[in-house]
Amino acid sequence: MASAEGYQQGEDKKPSIRAKIQAMGGFLTNMVLPNIGAFIAWGILTALFIPTGWLPNEHFAEMVGPTITFLLPLLLAYTGGRMVAGQRGAVMGSIGAIGLIIGSDIPMFLGAMIIGPLGGLIIKKFDQLIENKVPAGFEMIVNNFSIGILGFGLMMISYQFIGPLIQTANEGMTAAIQALVSTGFLPLLSIINEPAKVLFLNNVIDQGIYYPLGLQESLQIGQSIFFTVASNPGPGLGLLLAFTFFGAKVARRTAPGAIIIHFFGGIHELYFPYVLMKPLTIIGMIAGGMSGIAVFSFFDAGLVAGPSPGSIFSYLALTPRGNFLGIIAGVVIAAAVTFVITAFILKLDKSKEDDAAFSSSLEKSQAMKAEGKQLMGTASNEATDVTKVNKISFVCDAGAGSSALGATTFRKKLQKKGISDIEVKHYRIEDAPDASDIIVVHKNLYDRAKMAHPNKNIITIESYLNDPKLSELLDSLSSEEK
Structure with a gap:
């Protein structure tokens, strides 16, 4: 059986707190992610037609308010309800959500992300309660009136109680963060942001907290710095550049490719393994993040909508008129600060042990290849x-x-080996289908994956591109084809 360093074993243990937070963050993210196109459409509308936009137009600008007030929260609530209970949950x-929207004076993004899944949960529990108890011929009337009656009740409660409560909480959170802005302490958020990101909690803080705050501020002034405080691609660029020039041999070989995917493709997860490999480099990430936020604040720069993915192209596309100097400067300075500090750390830590660690890892990988078909242990410790x-x-x-990057890359490698009968796709952790024979996940997300798929074969990796375990899997599959 492969060692725990090679493959995760299938022991039974309680999910870690981090895994539960990651799962919650993943749920929030999957309410937002399918609707990013709508958020970008609103961002373009705002950037073009508000009085300070590129093409000020009072007539077209009339769509800005209703879109952010009604359309976007409703899409979030619809998606959240659908994730819990399908189409009936989406309607519920x-x-x-409409009760929240009408009963409040602010865009109800946080409220929609709460009430949508809650509505889905209510109708799901009701359907479970009446399952196999509805007389034949009455299914349609029960289905329709159950949503109508329960939906009416939820709408009234949302309008009268939940909406005002969420608005009060939202105003408190906004006031606290605005205090950081007014006192110049906003860069301190990087002390929380950067460690949370490399622990795969980036979507919790970005799309769960900063995006709703940013959209609210963008509606008022046409831009928001909140869209930049956790999504800046500069620190990651600086880190990867430092590893390109001063990292161990394997890191120097892989970092340039990671730069392209991170900085231009916007997939920040590519730099996480480098920080985890040298945890002290988080100091450079924090300093770079703080520097970027300080520069954005100095130039009073912001974006009109959330850059998803966090690519430099997304940054430039969502930069309002008059903000390009501040946005570009914030990205460049964040990259430079992170590069200098990370390079210093790597040079101090540069020793034969770095390359020895990589060599040891490769040797272990080669040893595991000799085990043939034994890819990992299942919950029952079978291969x-x-x-x-x-x-x-x-x-x-x-x-x-x-995961999309990893699946695409691995699929192409299989095709080069002449293997075309194995389906390789990417999913959110909780959405991986039961038909999956093997689930591939980053090692820091293993607890969450095991919580969602306790009886599945799970291979843990450190890189979705060139991980030794993926090479071993590829070789094992190739040998079986011969």
Whole structure:
């Protein structure tokens, strides 16, 4: 059986707190992610037609307010309800959300992300309660009136109680963060942001906290710095550049490719393994993040909507008129600060042990190859038989970033080996289908993956591109084809 360093074992243990937070963050992210296009459409509308936009137009600008007030929260609630209870949950969540929207004076993004899943949960529990108890011929009337009656109740409660409560909480959170802005302490958020990101909690803080705050501020002044405090691609660029020039041999070889995908593709998860490999480099990430925020604040710069993915192209596309100097300067200075500090740390830590660690890892990988078909232990401590592998699922927090990259890359490698009968797709961790023979996930997301798929074969990796375990899996599958 492969060691725990090679493959995760299937021991039974309680999910860690971090895994539960990651799962919650993943759920929030998957309410936002399918609707990013709508948020970007609103951002373009705002950037073009508000009085300070590129093409001020009072007529078209009339759509800005209703879009952010009604359309975007309703989409979030609809998606959240649908994730819990399908189409009936989607309708139920939307009904509850309209009560929030009408009963408040601010865009109800946080409220929609609460009431949507709540509506789905209510109708799901009701459907479970009456399952197999509805007389034949009465199914449609029960289905329709159950949503109508329960939805009416949720809408009234949302309008009268939940909406005002969420608005009060939202105003308190906004006031606290605005105090950081007014006192110049906003850069301190990087002390929380950067460590949380490399622990795969980036979507919790960004799309769960800063995006709603940013949209609210953007509605008022046409831009928001909140969209930049956790999504700046500069620190990651600086880190990867430092590893390119001063890292161990393997890091120097892989970092340039990671730069392209991180900085231009916007998939920030690519730099996480480098920080985890040298935890002290988090100091450079924090300093770079703080520097970027300080520069954005100095130039009073911001974006009109959330950059998703966090690519430099997204940054430039969502930069309002008059903000380009501040935005570009914030990205460049963040990268420079992170590069200098990380390079200093790597040079101090530069020793034969770095390359020895990589060599040891490769040797262990080669040793594991000798085990043939034994890819990992299942919950029952059985080995995976690669001859039965028909579907491999790459998973990550949101199912649209690093896992998509990993699945695409691995699929192409299989094709080069002449293997075309194995399906390789990417998913959010909780959405990986039961038909998956192997689930591939970053090692820091293993607890969450095991919590969602306790009886599945799970391979843990450190990089979705060139991880030794993926090479071993590829070689094992190739040998079976011969």
